[in-house]
Amino acid sequence: MNKKELIESIADAADISKGAAEKALNGTLAAIAETLKKGDKVTLVGFGTFSVSKREARDGRNPRTNEVIKIPAKNIAKFKAGSKLSEAIN
Known part of the structure; x- marks a missing residue:
């Protein structure tokens, strides 16, 4: 959809x-x-919770050159399904 x-x-x-x-x-x-x-979370009872998680900076690798690259820290959105949503899809 x-x-x-x-x-x-x-x-x-x-x-x-x-x-x-x-x-x-x-x-x-x-x-x-x-x-x-x-930085707050949004809870929709029965549906789920939206939240923010901090992803720390880390080293990664360029798969083509095998060169080490710095991946900066960033915030990511997360969603955890609530009980009613989980029941509805199972």
Whole structure:
């Protein structure tokens, strides 16, 4: 499912226009991103938890030249599925 299909699904389920569904989805995604940017986590009970994890700097290797390269530290987004979501897919 892509974003367009998700918007159509939300519009049908909530009986709203596709434009309103798109605004709602974009607002939700922006709020999640902004919260993660602050370093906080977002918990949707039963669905799952979005969180941020820090990945430390490390050495890597260029597979072509076998040269050692420095990979910088960065923050990564994580998602852990909740119980209801896990039950729904199993």
